[in-house]
Amino acid sequence: MDKKPCNSQDAEVRKGPWTMEEDLILINYIANHGEGVWNSLARSAGLKRTGKSCRLRWLNYLRPDVRRGNITPEEQLLIMELHAKWGNRWSKIAKHLPGRTDNEIKNYWRTRIQKHIKQAETFAGQGSEHANDQASTSQISTTVDAAETYSPPSYSGNMETFQGPFPTESNENLWSMEDLWSMQLLNGD
């Protein structure tokens, strides 16, 4: 597996951001030949990229059915539910979100949801006297996988902190964590 570069071709493997030209080459090649074996595809298409890199680029950005940006509240809720069920099985979770990729969901989780869970934990630790205010939501953790128990968002007085990840075009679209968690409770069992 770990073959070291042993010829000049291997030595000039490109890394880093994809250029528009590379994207076009990959798209055209797949349109004409199909996906096939990624390593040989990369070679045949004349791309100085690894098969892995081509596969990732295709699956995450170039596929025609890939949806990008603006994770909806519904999708976020689904992600949370599925993550509670399966943990970090991003590809499995992604299968339930048409057009979304595991990489996108993983990034979304790490950069947004996880951050807010951490904050929630902080608030829970600091203001435990307020925790009872959210006593109902604190039961959520009993419904999730033991390996991935969320700290319930005991965010009394800090609701705005939790609205960041959600669409804010209008108030109707603004889902609070409370909404999400209560929905999760309903769907929990």
Place this chain on the structure above:
DNA sequence: AATCAGAACAACCGCTCGAAA
């Protein structure tokens, strides 16, 4: 207007699994 910090995104790396030889 410039600088800094944090957030978000894109891509790579290492590992595991399964299929084929």
Place this chain on the structure above:
DNA sequence: TTTTCGAGCGGTTGTTCTGAT
């Protein structure tokens, strides 16, 4: 049955963008 190779997955890192000071 064992070995090899490719695909896929999850974690991590690097880069870019955006907002605050």
